[in-house]
Amino acid sequence: MSTTGVDVLRVPQDDLFWQDNYEPVTETDAELLRIVEGADLPALLAALAAATGDTSALSPELRPPLTPVDTVNHPHGGMSEDQQDRGRQLALAGLRRLRDERITSVDTLPGAVVTSIxxxxxxxxxxxxxxLKHELDLAPDKGGAPGWQYDDVAPDRPFSVLIVGSGVAGIAAAYRFAQAGVPFTIIEAGECLGGTWQKNRYPGVRLDTPTFGYSYSFAQRPDWPHQFAEGxxxxxxxxxxxxxxxxSERIEFGSRLVRAEWDEAAGMWVATTRTRDGAERxxxxxxxxxxTGQLDIPNIPDFPGRxxxxxxxxxxxxxDESVDWRGKRVAVIGTxxxxYQIVPAIVDDVESMVVFQRSAPWMLPAPAYHEGMTDTFAWLVRKVPHYAQWFRLWVTLLGIPGRFHTVRAEEDWPAAPLSVSQKNQEVRDELVYRLAEQFAGHPELLRHAVPGYPPGAKRMLRDNGVWARALTAxxxxxxxxxxxxxxxxxxxxEDGTEHNVDIVIYATGFRPSEYLEGITIVGREGxxxxxxxxxxxxxxxxxxxPGFPNFFMVYGPNVGGVVAGSLHFMLERASEYSLKAVREVLERRVTALDVKPAALDRFVEWVDQENRRMAWGQPYVRTWYQNGCGRVSQIWPFTNVEYWNVTESVRPEDYDFLP
Structure with missing residues (x-):
């Protein structure tokens, strides 16, 4: 308990899943060799170097080349056969050392060792x-947790923060504010935390990004059961x-923010919340x-007679989990x-299904989409200290360059609007070839299964063959x-066909560009x-x-990534940036800070210029990444590294500080 009466969250290594000791390695050399042959070599070599403190094996000649990914990931980051052979020899030697020297734990590493790895x-x-250090438990300067305490900076100043929402973004913000000991109240309109993952419970719901890339740096769960986690x-x-x-006990459930108004004289936000029974506070x-998130407001088209x-x-x-679709006639609107998850999950149990398609989806090959983690992976997690953390870091690292090279548009590209560049066309050709294989014998379906827009212009799904199997059923x-x-x-x-159905499922998405919909936010000058x-x-x-002092958005405009990066990283950095701004207010002993319009204009132009270079930013493309004004307002067109840079500090020249 701090002197101000606010609990300060203290977590070893800034990781709620931190583990001190691991099971000893007892296997024979032959058994260890089988483990090595089934392991992801860069992650294993990094973990072994950290565990033994010996980085001499990580020579420049052995570095994974990080070969750009067009559609399918390259094993071991594109390491050559010779690199893989040498890497396996070194990994086997490293596992022997763990066994023979009885190494079962690793603490914070020296900075030089971290840099080398x-x-x-x-x-x-x-x-x-x-x-990358932001994501690494073993780095001495991990860098996500605040290096200051409210008690130390402003012990005599009353200061309170309202956090709205308890989904992925809200939990990230609350965690960081709790670490700094800044007093906060967190409200949640629903009756449970979890945001979109609490609301979306339809059959087949799961991640469409690899599980280990979809977790917090401060909560690195090691024992995920699936490669793409179920909902x-x-x-x-x-x-x-x-x-x-x-x-959990600090969340006010059933409390929705309906209005927040800036009181200029008092220098505070006046927030009105409403409970489910209509009571306001x-x-x-x-x-x-x-x-409050982006994918929260359902989009249900206003069809005549609906x-x-x-x-x-x-x-x-x-x-509605009480509805039984088995043996029913089902309509699914949207593709x-x-x-993509619902249709394959229920198709075998319905009497009939009609899928209404406006435009076909592009799908990236993902053979392991429904598969669990391997036995080899489970062994490594149990016996190699912090292997899961290194594997998570490796997944995060591979997402930095992502597939940007496949969606950058070439000026006056002749194959537009079906592709935006030579590389984009190559991706298109590869994916069309895959569709042709899956829809062999169904030429009419194939004709409708090939999208009429460039790959990457809209969200790309994960393909392990189940979509084609469901449509050809x-x-x-x-x-x-x-x-x-x-x-x-x-x-x-419109062609006059009537489809008689018992159940209609609107898989029609959301209204992501309508930020803060349903909430009135009144700033300066009303x-x-x-x-x-x-x-x-x-x-x-x-x-x-601008004009909304001490008002911060986590998962705000232009923070989402689609072909690269980690969403959790972006949300954590937005939370940390908000906390840094609060520190500026407290240390400067001012009422608030307010971003200057010129700073916003500069940022928006920088982001817009890059988005215009992407498939989703072309004038002939229509995608939910764009808002009603035609601007791409959802997507971050750079890597996580650029967001790391812009959120590393609060630039005083970009803000007005209100006395």
Whole structure:
């Protein structure tokens, strides 16, 4: 307990899943060789170097080249056969050392050792090292946790923060503020924490990014069961993180923010919250952190006659678990990420299914999409100290360059609008070839399964063959004629076909560009934030907005990544940037800080210029990455490293400090 009465969160190595000791290695050389042959070599070599303290084997000649990924990941980061052979010999020797020297634990590493290992993994990219240390438990300067305490900076100054939302972003913000001992209140409109992972419970829900890249740097779970985690696993993970951090009991559930107004005279936000029964409560806070997410507001098209349908209708986010689809006639509207998971999950049990498609999805090959972690991986997690953390770091590192090279547009590219560059066309050709294999014998379906836009212009899904199998099933019909109207018994398309169905599933996505929808935010001079945006949400570093002092957004405009990077990293950095801004206010003994319009304009132009170079930024592309004004307001077009750089400090010249 601090002197101000606020509990300070203290976590060893800034990792809620930190483990001091591991099982001893007792296997024979032959058994160890089998382990090595099934391991991801760069991660294993890094873990062994850390455990033994010997980095001499990590020579420049052995560095993974990080070969750019077009569609399918290159094993071991693109290491050559010779590199792999040498790497296996070294890994076997390292495992023998763990066994023979009985090494079962590793503590914080010397800085030189960390740098040597990171240079090996990053193939010499020194500019990545700062960002990578943020993710590395064993680095002496890990860098995510605040290096200051509210008690020390402003012990006599009352200061309180409102955190809105308890999903992935809200938990990240609450964790960092708790570490600094800054007083906060966290509210959640629902009855449970977890945000989108609490709401989305439809059949087949799971990650479409590798599990180990979808976790916090401060909560590095080592024993994930699936390579692409199922929805309940992510939900349980978030609940565990909140419980371990002592955040669960601090959340006000069933409390929705409806209005926040800046009181200029008092220098505080006046926040009005509303419970489910309509009761309102007004409180004052020095700062507000919005962590309301992007994929939260369901998009249900207003089809004529929609309310006349007498069957069951539900959006994927509002799945009714009491509904039994087995033996029923089911309509699924949409072919995006949720439809891609729902359709294969239920197709075998329905009487019939009609899938309404507006545009086909591009899908990246992912043969292991539904597979668990391997036995080899489980052994390494148990017996090689911090192997899971090194593997997570390796996954994060591979995501830095991502697939940007496949979506950058070439000026006056002749194959537009089907592709944007030579490399993009190569990706298209490869994916079309794969679709042709999957839809062999179904030429009409293949014609509709090939998207009419460039790969990467919209969210790309994960393909292990189940989508094609579901669409080619005898009981499935793909409908591409637009919906004209609903009837009491079903849906009529523009070509006059009537589909009689019992259940309609809206897999129609969300309205991600409508930031802070349903919340009134009134800043300085009585200006409301939506009036300021005029349909085009903008925030400096995705966090601060001119005219709205001490108001911070986590997962704000232009913070999402789609072909590279880690979302959790972005959310943590936005949270840490918000906390750094609070520290500036406290240390300067000012009321608030307010970002300058010129700083926002400079940031937006920088981001817009790069987004215009991408497939999703081309004038002939229509995607949910764009808002109603046509600007790409959701996507971060750079790597995690650039976001690390821009959020590393609060630049005083970019802010006005209010007395």
């Amino acid at each position: 990171l240079e090996y993994l990053a193939n010499g990219h020194r500019d990545w090292i700062g960002m 309940h696993e992510i939900r349980e993970y978030l609940e565990t993180v909140a419980r371990k951090a002592g955040l 007004t409180r004052r806070f020095n700062a507000v952190v919005s962590a 309310d006349s349908f007498t069957g069951v209708a539900m959006h994927s986010q509002n799945w 995006g990420a949720s439809a 005898e009981q499935t019909q793909l409908e591409t004629s637009p919906i004209r109207e609903f009837t009491p018994g079903g849906i009529v398309t 200006r409301e934030i939506h009036d300021f945006w005029q349909g085009d949400a903008r925030a400096y570093n995705g966090v601060t907005v």
